[in-house]
Amino acid sequence: MSHTTGASPAPAPAPAPAPGPPGRRSRWGRTAAGLAGAIAVSVAAQFAVDALTGSSDDPPARTQPAASGASGTPGPPPEKPTRENPWAGSKAAAYGDGLDGIPVPEVRELPGYSKEAVQRAVDTTRFLLAAGNLDAAVLRGEAPATYLQMIDHEHADMRARLEQALAAPDGEHDPLAWVTRFDPDEVEVVSATAKTTGTMSVALDADGILVVHVEADFVYAVAPVDGKRDRIDRSMVRRALDVSFLAGGALETPVGKVFLSSTDVVVFNTSCDRDDGFIHPLVAASPGGSLTGPTMDPYATPGAAVPTGAVSQEGGCFPTALI
Secondary structure, eight states: OOOOOOOOOOSSOOOOOOOOOOOOOOSSEEEEEOOOSSSEEEEEEEOOOHHHHOOSSOOTTOOOOOOBOTTSSBOOOOOOOOSSOTTTTOGGGGSEEGGGGSOOOOOOOBTTBOHHHHHHHHHHHHHHHHHHHTOHHHHTTOOOHHHHHHBOGGGHHHHHHHHHHHHSOBTTBOGGGTSOOBOTTTEEEOSSSOEEEEEEEEEEOTTSOEEEEEEEEEEEEEEESSSOTTOOEEEEEEEEEEEEEOOSSTTOOOTTOBEEEEEEEEEESOOSSOOSSSBOOTTTSOOOSOOOSOBOOTTSSTTOSSOTTSSOTTOSOOOOBOO
8 A cells, every 4th residue: 555645736626536435344454545635545554463552451362472582482571561651662662752753854945935934834734743643632532623723725625524524434534534533432542642753854846836745653552441541552643644835826825724735644553343533442442353464563664654565455454463
């Protein structure tokens, strides 16, 4: 599965294409397409792998190969996460806090854009990332008011699609394509902030329009809101997006607004049998089924929108083996 590329900004919004079919449903993952008008979106999800979750209360259905030491004997068990140290045993512990894991690119003047305009585009894009993936209210399922307000009026069709996805999520309209949300009736985010790693770059596209490109991983530590509050799990949201900024003329992107040219997202450690617009980590998912299929480590390709081999060419739901 590769990045889905949306249309470049145009003087007038193009008619929205007919939505594509939802991904096939199964227990372990999901992919959806056809969520965009002027924006093109693809969504996929993979069920948890131990390298990601380090779950402190694994269900019987999940088995993990024992680590081996130099002598061939089993090594020590991985450190278990706690509410005080939710990143224990996770590679994400080495990631940055919040946006610190996504370095700011070098800013310079570009044809048609001053250095100050380029810097403003970078700052606005980072603010958008925070509004959609770090805002505590959004993470606990509230409406992404700031994110919605940042969408340029020239991209009203995309804003309408996000609003529709928030109001009535289903297989064709998933707000997770834009923002990160957990069901507050099931889990709470226990980490002070998400752990992140990624890249950000600035360039002009073929039409001379300034585009900020981002590829980033956001890792969240969560716990159930029921009696097992000490059971910690982790989910990863991998995003790639192109944010365009027009200069000059009536269509110039207003300060603080964005035009999303394209966005891709992959969610690791979530159930795929519920199209309610929330991430459902292992701690909230009903155990069942068997884990078979290709082995995949979400940390093996940090910052890549879709890891090689993660999604079948036909799309749809399919299992992922434990690491």
